[in-house]
Amino acid sequence: MIVWILLVIVGVRLCGVLGSVDPEFEHHLCTKTPYRVIQNPDVSEVRYKGCTPKKLWYVIRHGTRTPGEDVASLMRSRLFDIRDLIVKNKNCTRYSDFAAWKPHIELDGKKRLTREGESEMTFLAQRLRKRFPKILSKTWNNSTFSFRFTHTSRTEASAHFFSRGLFDDGVADVWYPQPLKKDPILRFYKLCQKWRVEIKKNPQSLIELEAFLRSDLFSTVVTNITERFNLPDGELSVADVHLIYTTCCFETAWDKTELSPWCSVLSRQEFEILEYAEDLEYYWTDGYGYELTTQMGCVMLNDVFNFFRSKSESEASFYFTHSGAILKFLSHLGLYQDSVKLRHDNLNIQRLWKTSLIDAFASNIAFVLFDCSGIDQVLTLHQEKPVILPGCPANQDLCPLSVIERIYEKSRVQCDFEEMCHASEKKSVYDSVVSTMWLAYDSLKLLYFR
Ligand SMILES: *[C@@H]1O[C@H](CO)[C@@H](O)[C@H](O)[C@H]1NC(C)=O
Ligand SMILES: *[C@@H]1O[C@H](CO)[C@@H](O)[C@H](O)[C@H]1NC(C)=O
Numbered sequence: 001m002i003v004w005i006l007l008v009i010v011g012v013r014l015c016g017v018l019g020s021v022d023p024e025f026e027h028h029l030c031t032k033t034p035y036r037v038i039q040n041p042d043v044s045e046v047r048y049k050g051c052t053p054k055k056l057w058y059v060i061r062h063g064t065r066t067p068g069e070d071v072a073s074l075m076r077s078r079l080f081d082i083r084d085l086i087v088k089n090k091n092c093t094r095y096s097d098f099a100a101w102k103p104h105i106e107l108d109g110k111k112r113l114t115r116e117g118e119s120e121m122t123f124l125a126q127r128l129r130k131r132f133p134k135i136l137s138k139t140w141n142n143s144t145f146s147f148r149f150t151h152t153s154r155t156e157a158s159a160h161f162f163s164r165g166l167f168d169d170g171v172a173d174v175w176y177p178q179p180l181k182k183d184p185i186l187r188f189y190k191l192c193q194k195w196r197v198e199i200k201k202n203p204q205s206l207i208e209l210e211a212f213l214r215s216d217l218f219s220t221v222v223t224n225i226t227e228r229f230n231l232p233d234g235e236l237s238v239a240d241v242h243l244i245y246t247t248c249c250f251e252t253a254w255d256k257t258e259l260s261p262w263c264s265v266l267s268r269q270e271f272e273i274l275e276y277a278e279d280l281e282y283y284w285t286d287g288y289g290y291e292l293t294t295q296m297g298c299v300m301l302n303d304v305f306n307f308f309r310s311k312s313e314s315e316a317s318f319y320f321t322h323s324g325a326i327l328k329f330l331s332h333l334g335l336y337q338d339s340v341k342l343r344h345d346n347l348n349i350q351r352l353w354k355t356s357l358i359d360a361f362a363s364n365i366a367f368v369l370f371d372c373s374g375i376d377q378v379l380t381l382h383q384e385k386p387v388i389l390p391g392c393p394a395n396q397d398l399c400p401l402s403v404i405e406r407i408y409e410k411s412r413v414q415c416d417f418e419e420m421c422h423a424s425e426k427k428s429v430y431d432s433v434v435s436t437m438w439l440a441y442d443s444l445k446l447l448y449f450r
């Protein structure tokens with residue numbers, strides 16, 4: 001009898017799976033993390049003795065979106081096959097969740113802002129307004145507020161829903177400039193040919209990710225999930241596991257009430273491993289992996305300096321952009337930099353570079369200029385919380401503007417974008433190296449698509 005009960009328990013554990021979903025799983029969804037998981041609920045007015053806020057510069061990643069067509073079509077095809085395989089195994093405890101699963105109502109392949117993304121923007125603006133009423137509790141005025149978004153529907157919609165949270169009235173009048181196809185501030189990296197060729201499209205940038213996906217550690221994730229569902233050996237690939245994870249992430253972001261069944265198949269350790277794979281990818285293409293990637297952000301920082309030094313009436317400037325800008329800008333500022341580079345063989349769960357925390361949907365970086373008895377001081381906020389820029393006084397939120405300008409002296413005087421982004425002369429040699437690597441890259445993309 002006892003043996004029988006044990007077998008049943010073991011059977012249940014083997015199939016369908018973990019007794020319960022990891023309560024912390026929402027903190028491991030990388031760049032698909034919904035902002036509600038990390039938002040700062042404290043809306044008390046931000047005050048510093050003897051200081052008055054004068055100007056606010058704010059860059060914001062668009063809110064929760066839908067995937068592009070590549071991922072959407074996999075969710076409609078291969079994920080259905082996986083679901084059917086699971087459902088056939090009626091012994092799975094959670095099989096009914098999978099039987100009932102169908103593509104989410106938000107799913108399309110358009111990278112469109114979702115309902116959740118709309119609320120992220122509106123609530124973010126409402127909280128901001130409460131914290132800085134001296135700058136923001138005003139009706140809209142074309143000369144004091146400026147907005148700018150990229151040439152995409154998700155950043156445009158983000159700007160509109162953000163405005164709704166910022167203004168009681170006059171929202172309909174808010175003026176938005178025509179977006180640029182390649183905005184030199186909001187999406188500076190798109191204009192950097194050298195970065196595009198040598199980093200973004202260079203398979204070399206993905207070798208740590210590739211090695212990690214081929215590691216024993218990652219293989220056991222695939223094996224464990226396969227076994228958990230009683231599926232035949234080799235039924236699930238690395239790409240399948242990534243698809244399961246991506247679906248879990250998106251469905252969690254889209255819907256705060258329903259638990260996605262795809263999240264319930266993953267253990268804490270598996271979330272951490274899948275999370276690391278994505279962090280590795282972003283580290284090497286949009287972060288500290290290569291110097292050029294971190295250098296380019298100087299154009300954005302100079303925009304902050306120009307805005308603060310300008311004599312114009314403009315008091316608040318809001319930019320709506322993408323993950324690529326947020327990560328490169330954070331890296332330029334020197335934030336969340338680990339002492340050792342992230343590699344396939346040094347997974348550290350205490351690392352600073354965690355996109356789940358630093359690059360969630362609606363991630364945001366603000367600089368607020370204060371006048372403190374005639375001295376310009378700057379408050380830097382990331383995800384609505386003060387951060388200390390490396391080199392600024394460690395024991396206080398505010399840092400004198402003159403100190404920041406000194407810390408980033410190089411960014412100010414040596415920010416020749418044309419020069420740094422000029423693709424190398426040795427292009428022909430480089431091309432031949434790239435062409436031999438493309439094969440490897442294509443197979444990697446099959447393994448692990450975005
Ligand atoms: C389900 O469990 C029963 C009894 O434990 C077993 O005979 C059967 O093979 C299992 N089915 C699958 C698909 O694992
Ligand atoms: C807009 O703001 C500026 C600066 O605060 C002010 O001078 C101007 O009168 C305002 N315009 C309107 C229409 O409120």
Ligand SMILES: *[C@@H]1O[C@H](CO)[C@@H](O)[C@H](O)[C@H]1NC(C)=O
Pocket residue numbers: 142173175
């Ligand atoms: C706002 O200002 C811009 C120039 O900065 C101008 O082109 C635009 O027409 C103005 N919009 C409104 C509604 O006043």
Ligand SMILES: *[C@@H]1O[C@H](CO)[C@@H](O)[C@H](O)[C@H]1NC(C)=O
Pocket residue numbers: 217220221224267269270273
């Ligand atoms: C895979 O399963 C084994 C056996 O249950 C377990 O010891 C191991 O930690 C799991 N590996 C991962 C990466 O979850």
